[in-house]
Amino acid sequence: MRNLAEQKKITTPIIWAFIMAIVYAIIFVVLFLNTFDVKADIFGYRFYDYMEESAEIDPDEVDEGEKMLTIKAGSKILVKAYDYEKDPLEKNDVFAFIVKNDKNEDVIITQVFYNIYAEDGESTIYLSHDVDSMNLNSYNIVSGNILGKQVAVIPYLGLITEYLCYYDWLKYLSLVLLAFIMVGIPIWVCAYRVKMKNLGSPFPEGVNINKLSIENLYIYENMRQFLLDGGMKIDKGYDCDLVYVRNVLFGVLHVTNGNVYININKDFQRYDNKLDRSGYICIPRASSLETAKKRVNSIYKAYFANLRVRRRRAR
Numbered sequence: 001m002r003n004l005a006e007q008k009k010i011t012t013p014i015i016w017a018f019i020m021a022i023v024y025a026i027i028f029v030v031l032f033l034n035t036f037d038v039k040a041d042i043f044g045y046r047f048y049d050y051m052e053e054s055a056e057i058d059p060d061e062v063d064e065g066e067k068m069l070t071i072k073a074g075s076k077i078l079v080k081a082y083d084y085e086k087d088p089l090e091k092n093d094v095f096a097f098i099v100k101n102d103k104n105e106d107v108i109i110t111q112v113f114y115n116i117y118a119e120d121g122e123s124t125i126y127l128s129h130d131v132d133s134m135n136l137n138s139y140n141i142v143s144g145n146i147l148g149k150q151v152a153v154i155p156y157l158g159l160i161t162e163y164l165c166y167y168d169w170l171k172y173l174s175l176v177l178l179a180f181i182m183v184g185i186p187i188w189v190c191a192y193r194v195k196m197k198n199l200g201s202p203f204p205e206g207v208n209i210n211k212l213s214i215e216n217l218y219i220y221e222n223m224r225q226f227l228l229d230g231g232m233k234i235d236k237g238y239d240c241d242l243v244y245v246r247n248v249l250f251g252v253l254h255v256t257n258g259n260v261y262i263n264i265n266k267d268f269q270r271y272d273n274k275l276d277r278s279g280y281i282c283i284p285r286a287s288s289l290e291t292a293k294k295r296v297n298s299i300y301k302a303y304f305a306n307l308r309v310r311r312r313r314a315r
Helices: 004-036 157-164 168-199 213-231 286-304 306-314
Strands: 045-049 075-080 092-099 106-118 123-129 135-143 146-154 234-238 240-245 250-257 259-264 280-283
Touching: 004 045, 004 157, 004 168, 045 092, 045 106, 045 146, 045 157, 075 092, 075 157, 092 135, 092 168, 157 213, 213 259, 234 286, 250 280, 250 286, 259 286, 280 286
Parallel strands: none
Antiparallel strands: 045 075, 075 146, 092 106, 092 146, 106 123, 123 135, 234 240, 240 250, 250 259, 259 280
């Protein structure tokens, strides 16, 4: 029977691995997803990197009813996916779209929407202006190439993405290292602890009394004799004593983390159906011996005393 401390040694890294897996997924979506597919969205939202230089805006230069803004180069921009019918662009919406440059490469353009000039089924001509200028531009944008409306600008995250993904091998190496550090290490710790637990104790002959303090030795010997006087049988286990009522395991007597414990082999259910840890009896000091003995007697009478009665009737 494992005590609570031993359970925590295994469950804690599992919990951390789960939490770190969630954090890793968030990091992947924010920093890396757009480098694999800039059109990929999560619940209708996308990220892209803004690497242009925009001038500082003087509010006096902005006409009434118009919009201009400054976006720092190296920012990560969050946009909401564009739906022409449900959420059409309105004047002064900041939006991003993909066009081809002279080298036939995809380039992301960020503009302030002004109006639609003409529609032609597969493409639409949009009138817009730069974020830091009022001069109107026209772009013929193919259907499906609008990334969406701007929701938020996060400074510097775009620079982090650029550095981590400058080379393909560096991008994949970064992802692997992050996965190992954040998820792999907690899983390795959990596996190591499970392996060490399954190996058993290097001292299989009961409790090693040579390592006990004077007080713990007194508590251990006193409690051991108390159990024997109660008609129980004690066998030696791995760093512990196995206490039996007839052939039924009553509990485990051991010394862990500087304290003497009796772990009762019984599930104790509370009124709310949760596990009651009252079966784990800790004896931290010699003055706690009498209280521990009373609890042992109480548990024995409640759950184990009728074992002898049942066996006699069976005969």
